[in-house]
Amino acid sequence: MTTLARTSMAICCGSAMETIDGSRFARQAMEVERQRLIQTFPTYTCMQQWDALHAMLIYGILELRTLHGEIRKGEEWKQKSYSQGLKAPFLAKMTRSLITSYLQDSVTDRISPARPKPRKWEQWAVEETTRRTIFLANIIYYLGHCNPQSSSPSPYYEPLNDDFILNMPLPCSHALWTARTEMEWDLTMDFVEQYSASREDLSTVFNLTLGRMTLKDVLESYSRDYLQTLLVQNTVGVGGSDELRSLIILCALHQFT
Incomplete structure (x- = not known):
């Protein structure tokens, strides 16, 4: 271990x-x-x-x-x-290194929402963990450069990789994320695919997403006011997939809109 x-x-x-x-x-x-x-x-x-x-x-x-x-x-x-002024630039360096590694290790296009049939559970878990880590690093890095009083970014702020982050799939459902075995993961994946295919409302997008929605999809499909009204009703944080997804979107509204 x-x-x-x-x-x-x-x-x-x-x-x-x-x-x-x-x-x-x-x-x-x-x-x-x-x-x-x-x-x-x-x-x-x-x-x-x-x-x-x-x-x-x-x-x-x-x-x-x-x-x-x-x-x-x-x-x-x-x-x-x-x-x-040393930690934030180095955090950016560490995160960019992870992004580079993530892209170099790709066997398939990891930005693509499709689910390749031969994909292994372990590979999926590493990719999902990497994306969540990058999302969180981007939030901390961006907020760390915002003035606590004005909330505006510092003139020294340099984006990590906005295009990559905007096109990353959002975190998957909590049930999928917490699967303990490959069999449990496969069963949950099949269930979520069937459930998501039968519903297209916004709550499904946020609560049972398979990673088909990216930040860019969400920000282009719904207004800022609508998203804020919807997400403020949810718990925001890192305690679960739904909370993390809400946190990512709310922070993105501040950063990208």
């Missing part, structure tokens, strides 16, 4: 920041760990790079919480991190 040591370290830092006694130590540990990841990333194997990117995303989320005032203490750390 692969041990994700860097991700585990980031989770521990996040937990410690929720406590009064541990928050200061956690911030210091985060600074040290992120600098270490930046310095050693080029030497990592493929799995270690995945681990490092996931850790950097967690650190990015924790920093965003500080930048937007959800954590009331640590003001000096916030200003230091924001002005240092």
Whole structure:
């Protein structure tokens, strides 16, 4: 079993920041760990790079919480991190590396919504995980460059790869994502295909998507006001596929419209 040591370290830092006694130590540990990841990333194997990117995303989320005032203490750390300007560009470098690897490893066109019959469950799971990671990295990278007061992007912001992100399939259904075996995945895939083929309403698009809808499809098919009204009723976050899909679309409304 692969041990994700860097991700585990980031989770521990996040937990410690929720406590009064541990928050200061956690911030210091985060600074040290992120600098270490930046310095050693080029030497990592493929799995270690995945681990490092996931850790950097967690650190990015924790920093965003500080930048937007959800954590009331640590003001000096916030200003230091924001002005240092090293982490966001390196997060972009790590994410672009993942995008390049994702495209180079393609056996079929991974932007295509079609489901190749010989596709293996393991291959599908890796592709789905990669897309979700890229979506999340784009959100954190973009929001990290937005002014907390005006919400406008910094003049230093450089898009990761807007065309690629807009044309990536959105996360699949939660039932498909949580399948534990290839047999369960196949059965769920068949059910969702049949269900989706029989319905074309917007709730099906968001709740039982197979990845046939891309961000570009959604943004071009529905108005900003309509999407905001619809999605604000849903739970937004990373707790499940439906919540993540809503988060991706809501952030895309801010970024691309």
